[in-house]
Amino acid sequence: MRVELLWWEGCPSYPDALEELKRTLAAAGIDTPVDLVEVETDEQARAERFPGSPTIRIDGEDIVAPEGAEPFSLTCRVYRLRDGRVSPTPDPEDLREAIRRAR
Amino acid sequence: MSLQIGDPAPGFSLPGTDGAEHGPDGVTVVVFTCNHCPYALAWHERLTQVARDYDVTFLSVNPNDAERYPRDSFEAMRERVEADGGWPHPYLRDESQEVARGYGAQTTPDVFVLDRDGTLRYRGAPDADHRDEGQRAAWLREALDAVLAGRQPGRPETEPVGCSVKWR
Numbered sequence: 639m640r641v642e643l644l645w646w647e648g649c650p651s652y653p654d655a656l657e658e659l660k661r662t663l664a665a666a667g668i669d670t671p672v673d674l675v676e677v678e679t680d681e682q683a684r685a686e687r688f689p690g691s692p693t694i695r696i697d698g699e700d701i702v703a704p705e706g707a708e709p710f711s712l713t714c715r716v717y718r719l720r721d722g723r724v725s726p727t728p729d730p731e732d733l734r735e736a737i738r739r740a741r
Numbered sequence: 742m743s744l745q746i747g748d749p750a751p752g753f754s755l756p757g758t759d760g761a762e763h764g765p766d767g768v769t770v771v772v773f774t775c776n777h778c779p780y781a782l783a784w785h786e787r788l789t790q791v792a793r794d795y796d797v798t799f800l801s802v803n804p805n806d807a808e809r810y811p812r813d814s815f816e817a818m819r820e821r822v823e824a825d826g827g828w829p830h831p832y833l834r835d836e837s838q839e840v841a842r843g844y845g846a847q848t849t850p851d852v853f854v855l856d857r858d859g860t861l862r863y864r865g866a867p868d869a870d871h872r873d874e875g876q877r878a879a880w881l882r883e884a885l886d887a888v889l890a891g892r893q894p895g896r897p898e899t900e901p902v903g904c905s906v907k908w909r
Contacts, residue, residue: 649905650902651779680809714777714779714780717779725783725872
């Protein structure tokens with residue numbers, strides 16, 4: 639399993655997302671390192687098809703399908719929690735589900 | 742360079758989605774915010790409730806570069822307010838970003854409270870946790886309660902938390 643976390647320094651949510659990701663992987667008994675990919679320019683954002691920070695991919699697949707048709711750019715990503723609230727990080731249950739799918 | 746607590750805040754007049762120009766007038770809350778940032782969106786309802794609860798001038802200002810972030814265009818701002826059925830306070834466009842630079846805004850949201858003389862009395866986050874709606878923008882409310890009572894806020898400055906302002 640390949641796990642990537644793409645992040646941009648202009649958005650402060652990446653440490654929370656990384657912590658949650660590591661905790662969830664450990665809880666699932668998966669000893670896989672997280673590849674951290676810093677996205678630093680709009681050009682890189684387009685090349686990586688980066689919808690915003692943080693973005694978590696497992697085996698190349700985004701754990702949550704990106705919303706809308708915003709251009710790929712250096713931005714903070716908007717997630718929806720399962721109770722409908724807006725959040726800068728994914729719902730932990732979405733993360734757990736994505737890990738289960740990838741096993 | 743950011744404004745310091747106790748500094749006179751710059752006056753301004755900016756166009757709002759309501760078609761009128763608005764600026765600080767008496768005790769004023771200025772919130773730099775935007776359409777696309779999850780932190781700004783998470784805190785939005787709490788801030789809007791403060792605007793309803795307090796008889797002060799409450800201004801939301803969007804300074805982001807709309808060329809790179811089309812969701813922050815003036816048109817997108819109008820559409821958002823309309824989709825919400827109107828806001829209780831003006832939503833202003835800082836196209837030149839001069840107001841945001843004058844205040845030293847760093848993030849969306851970034852909250853400033855001015856007293857009736859236009860002096861900066863609070864700057865920072867609305868409350869301690871964007872994830873917890875029960876916080877009810879407590880730091881902003883504390884600051885407003887103090888300023889309206891003619892006192893200095895006990896917590897005049899907190900760390901603003903959110904997406905960086907998108908400068909040109």
